[in-house]
Amino acid sequence: MPGTHIEDLSQHVGGDVELHGWLYNKRSSGKIRFLLLRDGTGVVQCVMMKGNISEELFASFDQLTQESSFSVKGKVRKDERAPGGFEIELSALKIHQIAKEYPITPKEHGVEFLADRRHLWLRSARQHAIMRVRHTIIKAIRDFFDGRGFTLVDSPILTPNAVEGTTTLFETEYFDLGKAYLTQSGQLYAEAGAMAFGKVYCFGPTFRAEKSKTRRHLSEFWMVEPEVAFNDLNDNIELAEEFLEYIVQTVLKNRAEELKNLERNTTFLENVKKPLARISYDEAVEILKKKGVAFEWGNDFGGTDETVISEQFDRPVIVHRYPAKIKAFYMKRDPLNPELALAVDVLAPEGYGEIIGGSQREDDLDVLLQRIAEHKLPQSAFEWYLDLRRFGSVPHSGFGLGIERTVGWICGLDHVRETIPFPRMIYRLAP
């Protein structure tokens, strides 16, 4: 049954093909009628010329409604004027099913209306472009690490401890073992992986039961987290730079058409090349002060602060060495100033906020024990993690990149809800 795909028509010019798909649109002009067929790989117009084909076949034009499924046979013609550059001189048509009153029409629909019909909304040209960019980003991420000798070490989704409280955790009963919690990050497991394989990454869904209703929050989102033994903060920053360059340049190269369809101005994306801008937290605070933002040293940056900082740069900006107090217990302190953590965030330009967060990890057992106590965390939950410092501890670093924020930034989207096939948010669990 397979037949030919629209994306391969250039190999069949002058030949006869069979195509299968759905009606994207149709138009009529006197004796000539056009069926726009979409098959998931593209859209092509099929031409019906009165007199050239049977009356019955010509009449099937009227039956076909938007998203009806049908197959056609016909000759492939190169035509500069046609969308996609080719058209089909239709000689046979078989209708599979007539769609009655397809709800998503070319007119404007509200976002909730579309979100309720996400399973159909995915058929639209805009969603196609976004999902193709998403796929390319994910492939680029895996290719980047696979090509550099990293080993994939999938971290578990079900985890046994709620070490920082359960307020942002999804929990479930786990047989007779009590509660399990959906992972918020695979990092600690990736660290175990790095001690075994040197260079590793994990890549999977992560969860936050945050009661946020912003355009940047999903309760289920995908994250990639590389972790490298013997990498210090500087090595980590260099890895993040190369990584971002690779992702963005791969999308620009392979998804130019999609970015054009999304009307994405790619100027800032083209700038994503090593070296990116690098500033310390202190320098970032200076920027905020110069711009008249009321901000106190020691606080974490809010969304608006991030936007003000990133607006000063024409590419992503790396911010390093944050106050240790606002960062996680496992981050190593700066030997030159123990008030600072060897943390690094990368802020995307154009107000897209933090897309990468990482650090060098504390590798000294005694210091880490002290941090766990200071943060009032239960040491027992970390015994296995502490083993990584007991048995061959080494300097190591890593970071996490959120896929959906990256898709949103690269595609230039207002809201993360379009960046994943079936988004999960505080008010949305369906379809």
Add this chain to the structure above:
Amino acid sequence: MPGTHIEDLSQHVGGDVELHGWLYNKRSSGKIRFLLLRDGTGVVQCVMMKGNISEELFASFDQLTQESSFSVKGKVRKDERAPGGFEIELSALKIHQIAKEYPITPKEHGVEFLADRRHLWLRSARQHAIMRVRHTIIKAIRDFFDGRGFTLVDSPILTPNAVEGTTTLFETEYFDLGKAYLTQSGQLYAEAGAMAFGKVYCFGPTFRAEKSKTRRHLSEFWMVEPEVAFNDLNDNIELAEEFLEYIVQTVLKNRAEELKNLERNTTFLENVKKPLARISYDEAVEILKKKGVAFEWGNDFGGTDETVISEQFDRPVIVHRYPAKIKAFYMKRDPLNPELALAVDVLAPEGYGEIIGGSQREDDLDVLLQRIAEHKLPQSAFEWYLDLRRFGSVPHSGFGLGIERTVGWICGLDHVRETIPFPRMIYRLAP
């Protein structure tokens, strides 16, 4: 800090390198001492010759215990007798941390002892081989679909309905929307994807809260599920054949060393080439009867039945057209015999059981409505799924392949617990 990796030593013969890693083993013989350094990419012996290096440096040999972390500098020498073919003439050594009483010694340990120390067990040669094969399988899967024009459409993990009862589902509170359930399969979402993109796959973790304690069951496992519009059962079988051939031949080609370390007899793996063996359910039942197995037509095959069937073949066997009664509601019936579903399973040889399960899907709205009623499923939960039959329904097919069973089969393992970095089973949620 990065230095050189052991896997790249062949490019540095005669040159000086710096290596970072952990002590895998050591041995001494008169004036010469050997440190076996592992760095995650391989193991290399570092040679210390009394008289050639300082007394202090020579004495550091005694300090180093198994899994202690250290860095060395030295000259790379090609040596056929050395493990890996190279050795390091050590000139400098820096100890990072001395591991005290590393619990996993070269002696035999019980499986529970090792499983409790999974974060350390991953450092062993056997686990390295398995995880590298796993990585290669996952990469081969993605490369296969990416190279054939499939679009990745990630299905959601949190889903709103428990349509077949909650006994094998993990559930969690989802904000104010009631319960959410961890996905058991992305298939229904992949079908929506196929109607949008033609050829799609989803690939992520799936969950079963099954109270099984067998060597084939994990409560959290990864699954890849391709779904193709306009593919019938036969197209689906051909796709599965090509897919399995690609995965297995890629592992044989790229992970020969690892399979050798696992002492895997690869005879049956080498046979995984198109066409595989194909039999109907009826023919499979005949085989069981001939072999004297008490089996009644209409039942599903148990683990032992699968083993008896698959033992008749020297490669995976495709079993198609099962009794509809034992298969899911969404499977299309065989037009030649409506008692049969257009289902297909692939059984791995050597007793590894079902690794692929799939079918052609029911594409007629009215028939599907009837099936939902027959299976006493709540229609409301499937309204979005039924939309796929209302708006441009087409013949389509797909299948799922479980990653861990595939890893177990290809590596020749007795139990799935070694096929994933951090296994989750009825009695195991940690580390």
